[in-house]
Amino acid sequence: ETGVTQTPRHLVMGMTNKKSLKCEQHLGHNAMYWYKQSAKKPLELMFVYNFKEQTENNSVPSRFSPECPNSSHLFLHLHTLQPEDSALYLCASSQGDTNTGELFFGEGSRLTVL
Amino acid sequence: GQNIDQPTEMTATEGAIVQINCTYQTSGFNGLFWYQQHAGEAPTFLSYNVLDGLEEKGRFSSFLSRSKGYSYLLLKELQMKDSASYLCAVTDSNYQLIWGAGTKLIIKP
Numbered sequence: 675e676t677g678v679t680q681t682p683r684h685l686v687m688g689m690t691n692k693k694s695l696k697c698e699q700h701l702g703h704n705a706m707y708w709y710k711q712s713a714k715k716p717l718e719l720m721f722v723y724n725f726k727e728q729t730e731n732n733s734v735p736s737r738f739s740p741e742c743p744n745s746s747h748l749f750l751h752l753h754t755l756q757p758e759d760s761a762l763y764l765c766a767s768s769q770g771d772t773n774t775g776e777l778f779f780g781e782g783s784r785l786t787v788l
Numbered sequence: 789g790q791n792i793d794q795p796t797e798m799t800a801t802e803g804a805i806v807q808i809n810c811t812y813q814t815s816g817f818n819g820l821f822w823y824q825q826h827a828g829e830a831p832t833f834l835s836y837n838v839l840d841g842l843e844e845k846g847r848f849s850s851f852l853s854r855s856k857g858y859s860y861l862l863l864k865e866l867q868m869k870d871s872a873s874y875l876c877a878v879t880d881s882n883y884q885l886i887w888g889a890g891t892k893l894i895i896k897p
Binding site: 678714715716717719764772773774776777778779780781782 | 792796828829830833838875879883884888889890
């Protein structure tokens with residue numbers, strides 16, 4: 675099992691669709707993150723969960739809804755997205771959430787909104 | 789505001805040496821990271837500097853000067869597989885991680 679696994683790897687959806695991205699980590703970490711990566715832009719932190727509790731919501735629009743049922747799983751529910759939401763969505767985990775330790779990333783879910 | 793600057797793209801020759809610079813303006817400093825990201829793959833950790841000086845790890849080295857708000861990643865004996873994007877990130881005084889936009893490194897034979 676790879677450390678952090680994301681599914682699906684690619685997703686195309688219309689603006690009225692509802693879909694979910696899934697992330698699973700097998701590293702025993704307590705913190706999980708959602709990042710948005712757009713071309714030639716810095717990584718944008720979206721949400722942070724520590725021991726299943728959301729510790730950060732970085733002013734993300736409500737059309738993105740995270741869910742963390744346990745320390746190993748993280749979801750990003752998507753509904754009524756806009757074309758500008760097309761990007762690579764990266765999940766990451768770490769041992770502790772103080773950003774002094776290494777982040778382990780999944781390979782991302784490439785989202786295209788039509 | 790907080791800002792991380794690094795070149796958008798660099799080109800180097802196989803077998804050569806390349807230095808990727810990163811300058812930062814952040815509210816405080818609690819460490820600097822370098823990550824490597826191959827196209828279509830996950831970013832992977834390369835190095836972490838919290839004190840001034842050079843950290844060497846095989847062909848890769850990372851340097852930090854906190855007084856200058858400056859770091860560089862040095863890649864020696866370049867190989868084709870080193871073609872990737874290199875991301876610089878700084879942890880500020882609130883332990884927020886501030887990311888640069890990344891430097892795309894192209895290695896030519």
